[in-house]
Amino acid sequence: MCLIAFAWQTSKHHRLTLIGNRDEFHRRPTRPLDWWDDLNQPELLAGRDLEAGGTWLGVTRDGRFAAVTNIRAPGAAKAPLSRGQLPLDYLQGRQAPEAFMQQLAAQREQYSGFNLLVGDANALWFLNSLDGQPRELGPGVYGLSNADLDSPWPKTGYLRDALCEAADADSEHLLGLLANSRSYPDEQLPATGISQQWERMLAPAFITGNREYGTRASNLLRIGQDGGIELIEKRFGPLGQPEGERLCEWA
Secondary structure: OOEEEEEEOOOOOEEEEEEEEEEEEOOOOEEEEEEEHHHOEEEEEEEEEOOOOOOOEEEEOOOOEEEEEEOOOOOOOOOOEOOOHHHHHHHHOOOOHHHHHHHHHOOHHHEOOEEEEEEOOOOEEEEEOOOOOOEEOOOEEEEEOOOOOOOOOHHHHHHHHHHHHHOOOOHHHHHHHHOOOOOOOHHHOOOOOOOHHHHHHHOOOOOOOOOOEEEEEEEEEEEEOOOOEEEEEEEEOHHHOEEEEEEEEEO
16 A cells, blocks of 8 residues: 555544555556455455555454555665565464564565554554564554655645544545545655656545556455454546445454
């Protein structure tokens, strides 16, 4: 994913509310949100990157969840392993979040820059690969894009603050927060080494973009204090055209 806001243990109703947009080239082949029965993973629900085989956000029937964003670093050498494998490795395994992250920290240079969230019913852990120090996150509302946790990018701050005010809102409202295509003045944009034209295009929470690149999916993952799970994916094509929606939920 490229933009996430999440509330962890701030509500008497939900242990986790996570909303996020996946921005990607439209030519990159993708399978929509589904159970991974065809790969003998019937407990795993996630979208699938058909180019490298991984995912950006997923959850299991027993409430293990994971999400990844890339760290924007134009010109950096490409590492040998796909970042999309990281959520998959956690979701397919049985390690506790802390143990998984401690092991990954020692191997993080095999992947291009990433931010990874992994959690279960008891804990939520975060790792920024450039920092290299896994840490458990306490109750709170957080924002994450293509830099470090809660970096002061305009769209990151917008989505975090909007979720903070609406963490117990209904699904339609929360997904609506992800549809915000507001732009920002150049002086508020980060300087990440890409052209100013691209900084402007990537600035909104929802990137209409062009026929080559833009927001391809908006997701809502909600896990109740009672263990009930809801995962919604809304899909988009070039220029932000809707391409379908799926809701999966279970107690």
